[in-house]
Amino acid sequence: MAKDNQFVSQIADIETDFPQWYSDVVLKTKLVDYGPVKGTMVIRPYGYAIWENIQKELDRRFKETGHENAYFPLLIPMSFMTKEAEHVEGFAPEVAVVTHAGGEKLAEPLCVRPTSETIIGTMYGKWIQSYRDLPVLMNQWANVMRWEKTTRPFLRTSEFLWQEGHTVHATEEEAMEETMKMLSVYEEFARTCLAMPVLTGRKTEKEKFAGAVATFGMEAMMHDGKSLQAGTSHYLGQNFAKAFEIKFLDKDGVQKYAYTTSWGVSTRLIGAIIMTHGDQRGLVLPPVVAPVQAVIVPIAAKKEGVAEACRALAERLKAAGVRVKLDDSENSPGWKFNEWEMKGVPVRIELGPRDLENGKMTCARRDTNEKTELELANAEQGVRDLLAQVQTSLYERAKARMDSRMKDAETLDELLDGVNGGNFVRAGWCGCRACEDKVKEFAQATARVFAAEDTAQRCVACGEKSAHTVVFARAY
């Protein structure tokens, strides 16, 4: 038993040292490793496979909503960055700069893209002439770079992978509709694929994207009650259109500036999955994005028929579209149980001589630890059903946690108590930056999103009659 627990003992306690638990889990399950350059990460195959599943699910949704993929250059002339004043102010401190190339000093320094509004805007300005060219609905899968002081794998790294949608519309209404549509695509994706409930809503001026008119975000509650910004959708108004001359001749014969949007999610989502569902034994992966959905562990593998039966079952499940792994290594079953639990595989199938005699297989759910015997003859449907149940129950568990940890506060003390207790806290806010800063200083909490409804009476910081209800939380 002591030996079987060797993995568990290597992971820090999730309740008392969540940051260390996170580092232990991402490294020991081989999701990721630290890159040689400070702040960079190597996404290892087990982590990258999650990203591939995320990409597949999102890419389908983007295409179904009319978007096409394209690819724009990595390097952006510094002069482009400065064309939108707020944008350069927000991103310049974080950019990495190429000054030399091909053995020579460059005439103009080039930024490694931190985001691509400026270079894509430049091309759109060139391509778009008439209302007939609109809307333009593009997306890009790419790496981006933001030089950060404090980094953590997936959550905040100098380089990360993401998708960035960039669209152009003839009217404000259409651009706002796109902004909200993509926010809802993200929300539905998070809910159904990542089993992750999110709060969606507008962000404050302080928290919005540099250069946007308005940013809408989705916020997810992590195991420790902190919030993680899991995706954003920006309404850019005419800010970038004016900076990059994205104009079109409208039906009425008048030249007009267009309206643009941008929206993105990144490999940060992998961190969100880990911190939403993980437990003391390690990762718990939602079946829809799990690289391995079911692992088969042979019991008494040397007994007649067991190895063959396991291989045959693996083939059947694979043919049925289940991402299945047969662990026929020489480790003990107990060792394998721990290994695959730590790696978060949703369903474990044990198959031994007794199971075969009875025409059964023993299935263990990673989320509840519950064991059930299923008919071997009906393995495909049985495993698919089980995976669907795990997916649903992970969502419900996370949703129940988020709902139970949503508090209201009328004073700063109540707000502080709330976030200290690992809650999201709804509170009134007069709308001024000073009060937002005061909350941050007093409770180390930031405005995550505007609440769906204004229920609060007074600003939690200054006591003035509040205009808005905001959800505050500590955040990653």
Place this chain on the structure above:
Amino acid sequence: MAKDNQFVSQIADIETDFPQWYSDVVLKTKLVDYGPVKGTMVIRPYGYAIWENIQKELDRRFKETGHENAYFPLLIPMSFMTKEAEHVEGFAPEVAVVTHAGGEKLAEPLCVRPTSETIIGTMYGKWIQSYRDLPVLMNQWANVMRWEKTTRPFLRTSEFLWQEGHTVHATEEEAMEETMKMLSVYEEFARTCLAMPVLTGRKTEKEKFAGAVATFGMEAMMHDGKSLQAGTSHYLGQNFAKAFEIKFLDKDGVQKYAYTTSWGVSTRLIGAIIMTHGDQRGLVLPPVVAPVQAVIVPIAAKKEGVAEACRALAERLKAAGVRVKLDDSENSPGWKFNEWEMKGVPVRIELGPRDLENGKMTCARRDTNEKTELELANAEQGVRDLLAQVQTSLYERAKARMDSRMKDAETLDELLDGVNGGNFVRAGWCGCRACEDKVKEFAQATARVFAAEDTAQRCVACGEKSAHTVVFARAY
């Protein structure tokens, strides 16, 4: 008629000005545009969709041969590059260098990866300990940067997209087997997906990858008879293992250096497709990778039932897995014919009142211009068959061209005549660099690959008894 030909007239003549034809075609079909930074390209949706199809086909083959995807950092410390002497000599002149980031000058300059052997080798050195960890079979889909003086979209650009496989093996035999296996995966992919015949074989020392023991390449013949290196597979021996300490404890208890390979293809393949199959009217895309496989052009679209019938047909073909586009824009049929011909769509379907009366549809093949009437009731099978025929016949046409343009030369004059005539030329070579350089100088031709069989008697340059037969050609 003049109006209908407006597109054709905009493309330079393919026979008399192939370089201009290429530029015209890639820009006018919106595959690509020039990026703001010299030597960079923007891959537009129509071009990127080809890349997505290439990725899908290759990724499946990589996974079927046991490889997993991963992602390694973009930035490589300059000191890593210098650990393998030949490697740094080959790539240092082309790298782009990040010297500043996060508002500060970096302690050590960082290269934007021109290829990732050095950073992946560093991680492998850390991860691999025992023979049990081998083989390691990884692939990465990524952008890379090589600062080039002369650039052309897809063929040679500062930044391009590619995949790079990096594998580690316990023995020389296994590493060589992997090298050849991936070369054959590329060959099969080029043949069956791109309809592109290739010559495969080993490259000379002069032409090999910087740091490799041996490079194997696939070379394709373009419309003008020049060769394009379309993919390479490198046997790296222990060169990188020694530079990056990739060692393992073998079964016999002895610490040994491992053997590594790397292999890659890039967005250059899109250039290869264009220059293999294109004709006077523009692109000719192989159905397997064509973004649009069949376009439906309504004839007399305002006549009763036509628009509905076209929409219904598009739905049926889409459901049957055909990438179909219904062009219901307000342009004339003639305009649409030219547009979609220029864009290289393999099959055009015309549907008008008369077709509907007869229960037929008229299909035009892009490759042969042949028109056939097919039963509307059997549209799915009919279009699929037609696409398969186009795919096969494109390959056969390209293969016949390559075969008919394979010449032998015994003298430099014969070799010069051969390449002047747009041929690949087989000739004897003694194996010395001076003779290889002499061929280059005399005929502006380079050694593409060693021929499968040594048939030549004497070195084409010095007349010595030749050790090898080499295929020479002018090359992109």
